Amino acid sequence: MKKWFAVIGDPINHSKSPNMHGTWFDEMNIDAAYIPVHVKSEDLENAVASLKILGASGWNVTIPHKQTIIPYLDELDPLAEKMGAVNTVVHLPDGRLKGYNTDGAGFVHSLEEVIGKEKKNLEVLLIGAGGAARGIAFALQQYGYPNISVTNRTVLKAEEIVSELGEGRALSIEEAEQSLDKFGIVIQSTSAGLGNSEFILPLSLEKLHEGAIVSDIVYNPLMTPFLLEAQMKGAKIVNGLGMFVHQGAIAFNYWLEQYPNTNNMIKRLTDELEHS
Missing domain, CATH: 3.40.50.10860 (Leucine Dehydrogenase, chain A, domain 1)
Incomplete structure (x- = not known):
């Protein structure tokens, strides 16, 4: 059959x-x-x-x-x-x-295809606290990324992920924006930018440092507004297609x-x- x-x-x-x-x-x-x-x-x-x-x-x-x-x-x-x-x-x-x-293992495989496996000690900022974010957070930990921070509009949800990880930090959107220059890897894990949906930047990229690695799990469009903004700031881009x-x-x-x-x-x- x-x-x-x-x-x-x-x-x-x-x-x-x-x-x-x-x-x-x-x-x-x-x-x-x-x-x-x-x-x-x-x-x-x-x-x-x-x-x-x-x-x-x-x-x-x-x-x-x-x-x-x-x-x-x-x-x-x-x-x-x-x-x-x-x-x-x-x-x-x-x-x-x-x-x-x-999701999580797929994300890490795609990230390391682009940046290699030698950047595990960079500070990671994960934006979002939904199902995909949880999968990515646990997989990053499993693959040896020890410095994970999670930010979300509802901070309590970010705190739940950090608590279950047993390490890392939960940040408000405002705290993440103010300390953005400290992060070497920034991962956008919400559905913002999906298809033709109205897009609102999940957080300001004003303080993103040049050379940061920025990923978005949305793959259609291939270059989301979030990635386009990060690219303008000089970031290295990892689109969502590999994941x-x-x-x-x-x-x-x-x-x-x-x-x-x-x-x-x-x-x-x-x-x-x-x-x-």
């Missing part, structure tokens, strides 16, 4: 996941399909039940469902449980649903126990996004 997979989120029309996974299926001669499913928050429980009943082999989870999907799953991978966020669901042979988080491809490849491996070609996919999607 043909396997099928999905990505659920709100919005969902910006997602390149169907294109990416479909290409990998073709490249690897796998008889499978992958579809986008628009799921509003109030419909999440019914959507999960429907995907299970209809026999989806697994699916990806994007904004805003990465945390709220957890009560509807039967089991969590230990890292996803620690993060409190899921971006990949595997429909196990016994019918149970198991949640994983591949997207690497997290997808890790999910693909969970589903099918095969690892796809990420380098070709990054080149392919970069070309598509630059000419769209």
Whole structure:
């Protein structure tokens, strides 16, 4: 029987996941399909039940469902449980649903592809405290980045992540803006700048120091307003496409126990996004 997979989120029309996974299926001669499913928050429980009943082999989870999907799953991978966020669901042979988080590892792989593995001691500022931010924070810690600060408009949420990490600092947006020149790596992990949404800079980059490494997890558009502003300040830019491809490849491996070609996919999607 043909396997099928999905990505659920709100919005969902910006997602390149169907294109990416479909290409990998073709490249690897796998008889499978992958579809986008628009799921509003109030419909999440019914959507999960429907995907299970209809026999989806697994699916990806994007904004805003990465945390709220957890009560509807039967089991969590230990890292996803620690993060409190899921971006990949595997429909196990016994019918149970198991949640994983591949966002964090995907982000670190993409970051280190650009900057190498020798900058772990730089001060890191993580902007945002949602599901993606949690995944990135725990993965950075796991990969050996000891100096992590988290800033969020609701400081309490930043404090929760720092508390669970057992290290680091929680900062208000104002505190982060005033001390921005101390950070060598700045990561924008909110949905600001996604697609055609109205964009408000999550914090002022006035004090960003030249040569800082600035990343945005949004990949469509490839150069978000946040990255464009940082580039004007002389920052080294890491766009969100590498994270997207690497997290997808890790999910693909969970589903099918095969690892796809990420380098070709990054080149392919970069070309598509630059000419769209």
